[in-house]
Amino acid sequence: MKIADEHITLFKSALKQASLRITSQRMAILEEILHSDQHRECDDIYSSLRAKHVSVSRATVYRTLDLLEQVGFVRKMDIGDGRFRYENKLKQPHHDHIICLQCGKIVEFIDPHIEQRQATISKDHGFELLRHNHQLFGLCERCRDGETVPSKGTDA
Amino acid sequence: MKIADEHITLFKSALKQASLRITSQRMAILEEILHSDQHRECDDIYSSLRAKHVSVSRATVYRTLDLLEQVGFVRKMDIGDGRFRYENKLKQPHHDHIICLQCGKIVEFIDPHIEQRQATISKDHGFELLRHNHQLFGLCERCRDGETVPSKGTDA
DNA sequence: TTTTTAATGAGAATGAGTCTCAATAAGGAA
DNA sequence: TTCCTTATTGAGACTCATTCTCATTAAAAA
Ligand SMILES: [Mn+2]
Ligand SMILES: [Mn+2]
Ligand SMILES: [Zn+2]
Ligand SMILES: [Zn+2]
Numbered sequence: 201m202k203i204a205d206e207h208i209t210l211f212k213s214a215l216k217q218a219s220l221r222i223t224s225q226r227m228a229i230l231e232e233i234l235h236s237d238q239h240r241e242c243d244d245i246y247s248s249l250r251a252k253h254v255s256v257s258r259a260t261v262y263r264t265l266d267l268l269e270q271v272g273f274v275r276k277m278d279i280g281d282g283r284f285r286y287e288n289k290l291k292q293p294h295h296d297h298i299i300c301l302q303c304g305k306i307v308e309f310i311d312p313h314i315e316q317r318q319a320t321i322s323k324d325h326g327f328e329l330l331r332h333n334h335q336l337f338g339l340c341e342r343c344r345d346g347e348t349v350p351s352k353g354t355d356a
Numbered sequence: 357m358k359i360a361d362e363h364i365t366l367f368k369s370a371l372k373q374a375s376l377r378i379t380s381q382r383m384a385i386l387e388e389i390l391h392s393d394q395h396r397e398c399d400d401i402y403s404s405l406r407a408k409h410v411s412v413s414r415a416t417v418y419r420t421l422d423l424l425e426q427v428g429f430v431r432k433m434d435i436g437d438g439r440f441r442y443e444n445k446l447k448q449p450h451h452d453h454i455i456c457l458q459c460g461k462i463v464e465f466i467d468p469h470i471e472q473r474q475a476t477i478s479k480d481h482g483f484e485l486l487r488h489n490h491q492l493f494g495l496c497e498r499c500r501d502g503e504t505v506p507s508k509g510t511d512a
Numbered sequence: 513t514t515t516t517t518a519a520t521g522a523g524a525a526t527g528a529g530t531c532t533c534a535a536t537a538a539g540g541a542a
Numbered sequence: 543t544t545c546c547t548t549a550t551t552g553a554g555a556c557t558c559a560t561t562c563t564c565a566t567t568a569a570a571a572a
């Protein structure tokens with residue numbers, strides 16, 4: 201957990217620098233994100249913490265996730281099903297997602313070609329590109345082979 | 357209004373074929389979409405119709421928009437601000453959008469290059485690509501030049 | 513410790529979209 | 543035209559993720 205420890209220290213510094221307080225809830229939420237390589241939704245994080253007997257409320261999870269996004273520790277993503285997902289941004293460079301409409305499986309991809317075209321297209325239309333949303337929806341191999349049951353993964 | 361009339365006839369046929377009824381509400385909503393080249397949100401359509409003294413409810417606007425999407429007359433799009441937009445799909449081929457974060461301006465684009473890469477990427481990951489979401493967010497020229505006031509366009 | 517004030521938690525509020533169900537109105541039959 | 547069946551509508555209740563409120567709690571500076 202070397203690198204996670206560094207991130208924890210970094211977060212504490214960021215808090216102090218902004219004269220925000222280091223609370224047990226904030227640290228627990230941070231660690232929950234750091235120790236997961238998945239795309240987590242708020243209620244999922246909330247439940248995990250409660251299961252570990254961490255005293256925290258949904259409101260605090262939402263607030264802390266927003267804070268973590270602001271300081272650049274977390275990426276907030278919208279896959280169009282009405283619930284935001286959060287992922288550790290510190291160790292992963294920018295990427296986009298392919299999402300299985302049946303089982304909810306999420307695969308990450310990055311395509312320099314596409315990134316380049318986005319920049320060019322924006323410029324061509326006089327826009328200063330600040331960010332983008334790009335997700336591909338379809339059926340993963342297992343779902344096409346009927347090896348899965350329709351789950352609550354994504355109904356978007 | 358030649359082409360719009362054709363579309364109206366087409367819609368009536370589609371309704372009959374599905375033994376659905378041709379109602380004044382459905383026709384009014386269809387025309388509202390046909391006579392607009394913008395990306396409209398439900399409540400916007402609802403208000404326009406009421407202003408024209410069309411007797412209709414929000415529920416019916418939502419229901420009819422869904423119906424129009426199902427028969428392929430309308431494209432439902434999610435620009436990530438919590439409200440769906442609808443646009444006339446009949447005359448426009450597939451395209452994606454660039455959205456100004458300040459004034460809400462929406463510019464359309466299509467890039468065969470990107471479309472091709474999406475297909476390849478999906479295949480590479482074993483996915484059957486069914487649809488995609490792709491939007492670029494930034495500042496349009498006028499907003500960069502300070503010629504606009506921050507509006508309710510998009511706060512995503 | 514004491515003090516100051518940021519942070520938290522419980523639950524109310526929000527808001528887009530959906531659902532319910534009694535009332536209404538297409539449209540086929542006669 | 544009138545009648546009859548049944549799809550459609552409208553008002554408002556409901557959903558559900560997220561935000562907000564505000565009294566209570568607890569960092570951390572003094
Ligand atoms: Mn990811
Ligand atoms: Mn468009
Ligand atoms: Zn799948
Ligand atoms: Zn603009």
